[in-house]
Amino acid sequence: MSGTPFDYFAQVELPTPTLDVAEVLHLVSSRFGLDVEARSLGSQQDQNFRLFSRDSGHPLGVLKISNPVFSEAEIDMQDRAAAMVADHDETLRIPRIVEGPLGPLSDWWETSEGRFHARVIENISGSTLMGSDYLSPAVVERMGELSARVSVALETFEHVATSRVLQWDLRYARRVVETLLPLEPDASVRTFVQQSAERALRALEPVQNTLPVQAGHFDITDDNVLRPVGERLPDAVIDFGDVSASWRVGEIAITVSSLLHHDGATPATALPAVRAFHALRPLDDDEIAALWPLVILRGAVLVLSGRQQVRLDEANSYADAALDREFRILSVAASVPSDVMTGAIRDALGLEPGSAPSWSAVPLLDPFDRVVALDGGTVSPLNDNGAWLRASSIDEAAIAQLDTGAEAVFLPAWSAVLAGAPTRTPSAPATIPTGTTLWLASATPILASAQVSRVRPGVISVTVGDETLTISGAGVDTAGGMLPARTRLCVQHASGETPDAPHLVSADLAAGWRSVLGDPAPALGLPAGEPSAPDDVLARREAVLAEVQEHYYSVPPQIERGWREYLVGVDGRVYLDMVNNVASVGHAHPRVVEAAYRQLRLVNTNSRFNYRAIADYAERIAATLPDELDTVFFVNSGSEAADLAIRLAMATTGRTDMVAMREAYHGWTFASDAVSTSVADNPSALSTRPEWVHTVAAANSYRGELRGADASGYGPQAVQLIDELAAAGTPPAGIICETYFGNAGGVALPDGYLSQVYEAIRRHGGIAIADEVQVGFGRLGEWFWGFQQQGVVPDVVAVAKSIGAGQPIGAVITRREIADRYRTQGYFFSSTGGSPVSAVIGMAVLDVIRDEGLQENARVVGAHLKNRLEALGREHDIVGTVHGSGLYLGLEFVRDRETLEPATEETAAICDRLLELGVIMQPTGDHQNVLKIKPPLCITRESVDYFADQLSRVLVTGW
Numbered sequence: 001m002s003g004t005p006f007d008y009f010a011q012v013e014l015p016t017p018t019l020d021v022a023e024v025l026h027l028v029s030s031r032f033g034l035d036v037e038a039r040s041l042g043s044q045q046d047q048n049f050r051l052f053s054r055d056s057g058h059p060l061g062v063l064k065i066s067n068p069v070f071s072e073a074e075i076d077m078q079d080r081a082a083a084m085v086a087d088h089d090e091t092l093r094i095p096r097i098v099e100g101p102l103g104p105l106s107d108w109w110e111t112s113e114g115r116f117h118a119r120v121i122e123n124i125s126g127s128t129l130m131g132s133d134y135l136s137p138a139v140v141e142r143m144g145e146l147s148a149r150v151s152v153a154l155e156t157f158e159h160v161a162t163s164r165v166l167q168w169d170l171r172y173a174r175r176v177v178e179t180l181l182p183l184e185p186d187a188s189v190r191t192f193v194q195q196s197a198e199r200a201l202r203a204l205e206p207v208q209n210t211l212p213v214q215a216g217h218f219d220i221t222d223d224n225v226l227r228p229v230g231e232r233l234p235d236a237v238i239d240f241g242d243v244s245a246s247w248r249v250g251e252i253a254i255t256v257s258s259l260l261h262h263d264g265a266t267p268a269t270a271l272p273a274v275r276a277f278h279a280l281r282p283l284d285d286d287e288i289a290a291l292w293p294l295v296i297l298r299g300a301v302l303v304l305s306g307r308q309q310v311r312l313d314e315a316n317s318y319a320d321a322a323l324d325r326e327f328r329i330l331s332v333a334a335s336v337p338s339d340v341m342t343g344a345i346r347d348a349l350g351l352e353p354g355s356a357p358s359w360s361a362v363p364l365l366d367p368f369d370r371v372v373a374l375d376g377g378t379v380s381p382l383n384d385n386g387a388w389l390r391a392s393s394i395d396e397a398a399i400a401q402l403d404t405g406a407e408a409v410f411l412p413a414w415s416a417v418l419a420g421a422p423t424r425t426p427s428a429p430a431t432i433p434t435g436t437t438l439w440l441a442s443a444t445p446i447l448a449s450a451q452v453s454r455v456r457p458g459v460i461s462v463t464v465g466d467e468t469l470t471i472s473g474a475g476v477d478t479a480g481g482m483l484p485a486r487t488r489l490c491v492q493h494a495s496g497e498t499p500d501a502p503h504l505v506s507a508d509l510a511a512g513w514r515s516v517l518g519d520p521a522p523a524l525g526l527p528a529g530e531p532s533a534p535d536d537v538l539a540r541r542e543a544v545l546a547e548v549q550e551h552y553y554s555v556p557p558q559i560e561r562g563w564r565e566y567l568v569g570v571d572g573r574v575y576l577d578m579v580n581n582v583a584s585v586g587h588a589h590p591r592v593v594e595a596a597y598r599q600l601r602l603v604n605t606n607s608r609f610n611y612r613a614i615a616d617y618a619e620r621i622a623a624t625l626p627d628e629l630d631t632v633f634f635v636n637s638g639s640e641a642a643d644l645a646i647r648l649a650m651a652t653t654g655r656t657d658m659v660a661m662r663e664a665y666h667g668w669t670f671a672s673d674a675v676s677t678s679v680a681d682n683p684s685a686l687s688t689r690p691e692w693v694h695t696v697a698a699a700n701s702y703r704g705e706l707r708g709a710d711a712s713g714y715g716p717q718a719v720q721l722i723d724e725l726a727a728a729g730t731p732p733a734g735i736i737c738e739t740y741f742g743n744a745g746g747v748a749l750p751d752g753y754l755s756q757v758y759e760a761i762r763r764h765g766g767i768a769i770a771d772e773v774q775v776g777f778g779r780l781g782e783w784f785w786g787f788q789q790q791g792v793v794p795d796v797v798a799v800a801k802s803i804g805a806g807q808p809i810g811a812v813i814t815r816r817e818i819a820d821r822y823r824t825q826g827y828f829f830s831s832t833g834g835s836p837v838s839a840v841i842g843m844a845v846l847d848v849i850r851d852e853g854l855q856e857n858a859r860v861v862g863a864h865l866k867n868r869l870e871a872l873g874r875e876h877d878i879v880g881t882v883h884g885s886g887l888y889l890g891l892e893f894v895r896d897r898e899t900l901e902p903a904t905e906e907t908a909a910i911c912d913r914l915l916e917l918g919v920i921m922q923p924t925g926d927h928q929n930v931l932k933i934k935p936p937l938c939i940t941r942e943s944v945d946y947f948a949d950q951l952s953r954v955l956v957t958g959w
Contacts, residue, residue, distance in 0.1 A: 004165035006069050007171070012179060015313055017047040017065045017116055027109050029064065032120065033101040036868050042318025045309070046241065051120060060104070061098040061120040062296035066241075068116055074109075075117050077161040077809040078240040080108070081154060081215065085237070088153035092146070093226070115221040121701040124236045128227055129222035131297045132325050133958035134263040134913065137272050144232045144273030147220045147281035149253040151248065152239055157215040165180060168218060169303055170250040173297035175199055178305035191328075193300050196334040200296035203338040207286040211247040218242045218250055221258030224348035229260035231907070249287035252277040253294035253689040257302070259905040260332040262294075263957035264916065266427065267292075268508035270315035271348040278349050278568055288349070291651040292333070298304055299330030336509060339495070343515030344508075353511050356518030357493045362466040363525035364447045365483075368407040371526065374398060376417035378561050378568050383418045386563050387592055388707060391420025395488055396438040411437035412529030413519045414510060423566055423574045424954070426917045429503035431572030434513050435492035436521045454478045461494060468494040469520055472503075481816045489939060491524060493517045503687055507571035541757075553915060562587025565939040567920060577920045577946050581888075581934035584777060585801030585848040589938075592805050595844040596837055604837040607634065608829055613839035620846050621803075622782055622810055626793045631819040633812040633865045634834025638773035638800035639667025641810035642736065644828075645798040646671040647727070649734030649767035652821040656692045659722060659761070663926050665743045666736060675736050676739075678743050680926045694732065696721055696757075700741060702881050702892065703900050714749075715756035722757065734767035734795075739786030742774040745890020746883045747932030754790040762795075767818065770794035772775070773801050773810075774888070778849055778937065781859030781886025789885070807841045808832075808863060853936035855886075861941050862886035868948035876955045889933040890924065902927035909952075909959040 002633065019027075021038055027033050028051065035055070039050040047065040066075060079097055086094035098105045098120045105120035129135060135143075167176050177197045184190045189578050219242040226236035255277075256270045258891040274291070277283070279293035283291070284341050306326045309319040336344075343353040376382060376394050387393040394417065398409040411417060416431050446452060451463040461474040470492050475484035483489060490503045495516050505513045519528050541551070555573070561568040567575045577583070585592065599613070607614060618632040635641050650656055659677035660666070667673060674693050677685045689695070696718040698704050701711030718735075726734050735757055741747040758768040776799045783789050785797070795818060800810035810833065822828055832838065849855060866882055873879035880894035893903035893910070907923045907930070913923045924932035935944070 005071055005074055005788055006287060007165040007393055009175060009179065011069055012308075013312055016045055016067060016316060017111075017113060018045060019047060019065065019111055019113060019116075020572040021049075023112060024063070026064075026110065027118070029490055031107055031109060031118075032105050034060065034105075038063065038226075039634070040239045042321075050123065059123040062095070063118060064241075065109075066117045066119075067721050068114055071161065072115070072117070073159075073161040075119070077105075077159040078243050079119075080159060081157055081217070081243040082240045084157055085153040085217075086864075089149050089690065091235070091351070092149060093124050093156065095124050095236075097240055098122055105520060121238075124226050124238055126226035126231075126234075126236060128226055129234065129262075132261050132263055132328075135222070135259060135265070135907065135910065135953070136959065137269070139233060140259055140270065141272040141276045143220070143222070143255050143259060144276030146225060146234065146237055147252050147273070147276040150220060151214070151251045151277075151281050154215045154217065155241075159215070162215050162243070163638050166242060166243055166244055166642045168242050168254075169244055169248055170253065170294050170297055170301075173197070173294075173301055175422055176301050177297075180308055183303060184310055186307075189303065191341050192334075193303055193330065196296055196330060197464045198299040199334075200293035200300070200338060203342075204290055204293040204297070207289045209284045211249060211290055211365060212284075213245055214239075214248050215243065215253045216248065218244060218246055218254055219887045220251065220255045221758070222262070223258070226614045241605055245582060246886050247287075247290070247294070248281075249283060249290050250294055250541055252281075252283075253291055253685060254298055256291075257295045257298040257329050260299075261328040261952075263449070264427065265332060266508075267332065268344065268428075268506070268932070269339055271345065271508075275348055277805075280773055283349075286346055288351075289342050291345060292336075296330065296338065299326070299333045302326040303330050333569045336512070337516070340509065340512040340513070344512030347683060348509035348891050353515035356515050357467070357495075359467060359493075359520065359523035361467055361523070362447065364462060364464070364523055365444055366524060367525055370407050372401045372406040372407060372409045373514065373527075374401070374409060374411050375415070376411050376419055376450070378418050378570050379417055380418070383561065385588075386561070386602060388418040388421060388568075389423070389564075392638065394419040398488070399486060402439060402441045405725045407441045408526075409439045410524075410526055411522070412521065413517075414514050415527060416507065416570065418561075418568065418572045419505070421568075421572050421574050423513040424576055424918060424943065425574070426950060427509050428506040428571070428573055430502065430506050432505050432507055432510040432513075433490075434501055434505055435490055436493055436516050436524060436526065438489040438524065439487070440483055440485050440489070440524075442485045443482045444485070445484060448481070450480050450481075452478050459804060469523055491520045493520050503699055507573070552920075553912070557915075565936045565943050569576045573918070575915070576921050576935075576943055577947060578935045579920050579922050579932050580936060581774060581779065581802050583806055583936045584779070585805050585845055586851070586936045586938040587806075589844075589848055590807060591848055592807075592841055592844045595840040596807070599837045599840045599876050602836070606831050607834045608831075610834050613843070614834045617834065617839035617842045618841055621628060623812060624846075625797065625813055628793065628815050629797060629813045631814055631816045633814075633819070633828065633830075633840070635800075635810040635830045636808040636833050637667070637810045638798065639658070639669045639672045639770075640830070640833070641773065641798035641800045641812050642666040642670040642672035642675070642769075642771060642825055644812045645771075645796045645814075646675065646734070646736060647825060648796055648812065648822055649736075649769060651823075651825045652767055652818050653731075653733040653765055654824075655731060655733040655766075656694060657694060657732045657733045659694050659696060659718070659725070659732050659757075659766075661698055662686070662695045663700070663736050663743060664741070664771075665739055666773075678926055679742070680924070680928055694721060694725060698744065699748055699753055700747050702747060702883070703915075711750040712752070715753045718757045719751075719760040722760040722764060723768075731764040732761065732766050735761045736769040736771055738771045738774065739790060739794075740775040740780065740885075740888065742888070744925050745932060746775075746885070746888045746890060746934075747890065748883070748885065749790060752790070754792045758792050758794065763765070767795045768792075769796045769798060772797055772799045773932070775843075777802050778855030778889045779858055779886055779934070781855065781862050784855060803845060804838065804841055805922050806846050808840045809834075809842050849937065852938065857939075858937050861944055862889065865889065865944040865948065868945065869933075869951075870949070871954055872955060875952075878906065878955065879887055883930070884933070887933070887935055887939065889935060891931040891933065892925070893929050893931075902929035904929045905958065906932065910954055913954045913959040914950060917953065919947055919950050921947075
C-alpha cells in the first residue's frame with residue numbers, strides 16, 4: 001500500500017471532490033460494470049452518492065469518493081477496521097465493500113478533477129438520527145452502548161495508517177483550535193470558542209499524559225448510526241472514515257457531543273450514554289476527569305472546522321446545514337463547568353463524586369446561642385396551602401423565627417427548596433441551593449482576621465488562609481466587616497473555575513456541583529448538612545407490594561405534594577397533572593383539608609353509628625339527581641359501587657344474567673370484574689367472562705364495528721340481544737354501561753343509545769345501571785351527570801373516584817323500592833363507607849364545585865383545550881381524532897387514518913416525553929393509544945395551553 005498517512009496540519013484546507021452525476025455514472029459503469037442511478041449524499045470532506053439499480057430501483061450501496069488527501073493505506077485501514085468490528089460483534093450491522101460483476105467495488109479513478117479513490121459500501125437499511133429531533137433516554141443509552149461495543153472490538157486493531165493526524169483526533173484539539181481560531185472572522189464566535197477551549201484544556205492538562213490510547217472509530221455520532229425501519233433503537237454503525245489511534249475515552253466523548261444539539265438536550269441528558277459505555281468499557285479515573293473537557297473540545301473543533309469548511313466550499317450544503325447544531329453542541333457542553341460534570345459523571349456511575357472543599361479554619365462568625373434550621377423541601381409544612389408558589393414564603397418563615405428569639409436561621413445547602421419553584425417548566429428547574437442560606441437577627445461582625453473584599457455590589461469574598469467564601473445579599477458590603485440583619489444571605493465556597501456559581505441548580509446536576517463547592521455551613525459555625533441518602537422508594541415498593549399493583553411510568557418521579565393541578569417531586573420539580581380525575585377539585589384543596597381535619601378532631605367511626613354528616617351528605621348527593629333517585633348507599637370505591645349496583649339489579653329482579661358493553665372497565669371486585677371486558681386491564685377478559693355476563697358491541701363511533709353515521713346501529717344491536725335473552729328464557733337482571741365511554745378515552749355514546757337500551761331492559765323487567773364513576777360530578781362541563789347528555793334517567797347510579805377528591809368514597813343512588821329489595825340478599829353495611837370523615841369531605845367537594853364554578857370551568861377551559869387538540873390533529877397525521885367533552889377528553893393516535901392502526905408504542909413514548917417536559921399523562925383504551933386527559937376541574941387556561949404547547953413540541957420534535 002502506498003502513500004503517506006494524512007497529516008491535517010500539513011494541509012488544513014480540505015476541499016471536497018465535486019464530480020457531477022454524469023461523470024460519476026460513467027465511471028461506475030466503465031470501472032465497476034454497473035448500470036445505476038445515483039443520488040447525492042452530504043459529507044464534510046468526501047463526496048458520497050447512494051447508488052440504485054436502474055432495472056429494479058433497489059439500493060446497491062453507497063459510493064464513497066474519498067478526499068484525495070487520504071492515502072491508499074488509510075482507505076485500506078478503514079475497510080479492515082469495519083470488517084474487524086463486524087467479525088467481532090455479529091449483532092452490529094456494519095457495512096462492507098460490495099462485490100460487483102468485476103469483483104470488489106473499490107478502485108482508483110482518473111477523473112476530470114484528478115485521481116480519486118472510489119468504493120461502494122453496503123447499503124445498510126434504516127434511518128440515522130440526523131437532525132436535531134429529540135432522543136429518548138433509551139436511544140441515548142444505546143448510543144453509549146454502540147460506542148463501547150465498537151471500542152471493545154477495535155481494542156487490538158493495528159495498522160500502519162493509525163498514526164495519521166486528523167483534525168478530529170482529540171489529542172490534537174489544542175493545535176486545531178490554535179490553527180483555525182485566527183481564521184474565524186466573527187469576533188463573538190472567536191471569543192466564545194477560545195474561552196471554552198481554554199477552560200477545557202486547563203481541566204484536561206493534569207491527566208492528558210496518562211490517558212490510554214487505542215484504535216477506534218471516533219465518529220459514532222447521530223449521523224453515523226442507523227435504526228431499522230419501524231424501530232427506535234439504532235443497531236448499525238457506518239462511516240469508518242475517521243478510524244485512527246487516539247485516546248480511548250475520545251470514543252465516548254465524541255458520541256456524547258453528538259447528542260447535545262438535540263431537542264431538550266442538556267449535559268445531564270447525556271449521562272445514560274456514559275453509563276452504558278462504562279458498563280462495557282470501564283473508564284478509569286483519569287478518563288472520567290478527561291471526558292467532559294474532551295466533549296467541550298470536540299464542540300470547539302466542530303464549530304471552527306465547520307465554519308472554515310463553509311468559507312472554503314460555499315456549495316457544501318452539508319457543512320453549512322450543520323453550523324447551527326455544531327454551535328449548539330459547544331454551547332450546551334460549555335454551559336456546565338468541566339469539574340462539575342466530572343462530579344456528576346462519577347455520581348452517575350455510582351462512584352464517589354470527589355473531594356469537596358471543607359472549611360478547616362476557625363468559623364467566620366461568633367457562636368450563636370439559638371440557631372434554627374429550616375426545611376424548605378417538598379414535604380415541609382412551610383410549603384402548605386400553596387405557600388410555595390411565593391418565593392418570599394421562605395423569607396417570611398425565617399423572619400418569623402427571628403421574631404421569636406432566634407439569633408440565626410438557615411437553610412442547609414444541597415436540600416431541595418420548593419418555595420418559588422416554577423409551576424410549568426419543560427426541563428428540571430433549579431431547586432437545589434449550592435450554599436447555605438442565612439438570616440441574622442442583628443448585624444454580625446465577620447472574623448477580624450479574615451480578608452474581606454468587594455466582588456460587585458451585594459457580593460463580597462471572605463478569605464482565611466487558602467479558603468474563600470462568597471457572601472451575597474441585599475446590603476452586603478465590605479464596610480465595617482459586618483453582615484446585615486434580617487435579610488437573606490447566600491453563602492458559598494468559591495471555586496477557581498466557578499467563581500460565580502449559581503445559587504440554585506437542578507437536581508440532576510446537584511451531585512456534580514456539590515463535589516466542587518462542598519458545604520460552607522462549618523465556616524459560619526453551623527452544623528454541616530449531609531445530603532440525605534437516596535430513598536429508593538420504587539425498589540422498596542416493588543419488594544413488598546404485589547407485582548400486579550402497578551405504578552405509572554417505568555422510572556417514575558417520587559411525588560410527595562400536590563396543589564391545584566400540580567404535583568411536586570421530592571427534588572422540587574413541579575409537574576402539571578393532566579390525568580388525575582381522582583383529585584377532582586384540585587390537590588390539597590384547603591376546604592377539603594379543613595373539613596377532614598375538623599372531623600378527625602371530633603370523631604371518625606363505623607357508619608352504623610348515628611351521626612349527622614352521613615344524612616347531610618346523602619341528601620346533598622340526592623339533590624343533584626332526578627327526584628326519583630332518592631336513596632343512597634355509601635361504599636369506598638368505584639369497584640364496590642359497581643358491584644353493589646349489580647347486586648341490587650339481581651336482588652330486585654331475582655335474576656342473575658347481566659348485559660355489559662365490551663371494552664369497558666367497571667372494577668376489580670368479583671361482580672364488577674365479571675362485567676369488565678377491557679383487554680387493556682385483562683388480556684383474557686372476553687374469553688373468561690362468566691356465563692351470566694352477556695356483552696354488546698362497544699358503541700365507539702370512531703373505531704368500533706359501526707362508525708360514523710352507521711353508529712346509530714349500536715342501539716338496535718343491543719336491543720336485539722336483550723330481546724333474544726328474554727325470548728330464550730333468560731331475561732337479564734340489568735344492563736351496566738358507562739354513560740360516556742370512558743375506557744376508550746371519553747367517547748360519547750351515539751345519540752339515543754341509552755334511551756333505546758334502557759327501554760328494552762325495562763320492557764323485560766330489568767334494571768338500567770349508569771356507571772358514572774369517571775364522568776359524574778360536572779366533569780363533562782355541559783352536564784353534571786353523564787346520563788343527562790343522553791336525556792335519560794337510570795334506575796341505579798354508581799359513582800366514586802372524583803367525589804372524594806382522593807378520599808375513598810363511593811356511592812350508589814337508586815329508587816327506594818329498588819334499595820329495599822336488597823333485603824332479599826341479606827344485610828348491607830360498609831364499615832367506613834360514608835364515615836364521618838368521608839361524608840364531610842364529600843360535602844366539601846360539592847361545595848367547592850358549586851362555589852368555585854368548576855363545572856363551568858370544565859366547560860370553558862375544556863372547550864378551549866379541545867380546540868387546541870383539534871388544531872394539532874390538522875397538523876399531524878398521527879392524531880386520529882379528539883374525543884370527549886369538558887375536561888374529559890381523549891386524543892387518539894393512529895399510524896394510519898384509513899386503517900386506524902393504533903399507535904400504541906408511540907403513545908407510550910409520547911407520555912414518557914411529556915413527563916420529561918413536566919406533564920403527567922397516561923394512555924388509555926384497549927389499544928393503549930389514547931391520551932387520558934382528565935385533569936383536576938380547577939385547571940386554568942394557562943395550564944392547558946402549556947399542555948397543548950408541550951404536546952405540539954413532542955409531535956414536532958419527536959419522542
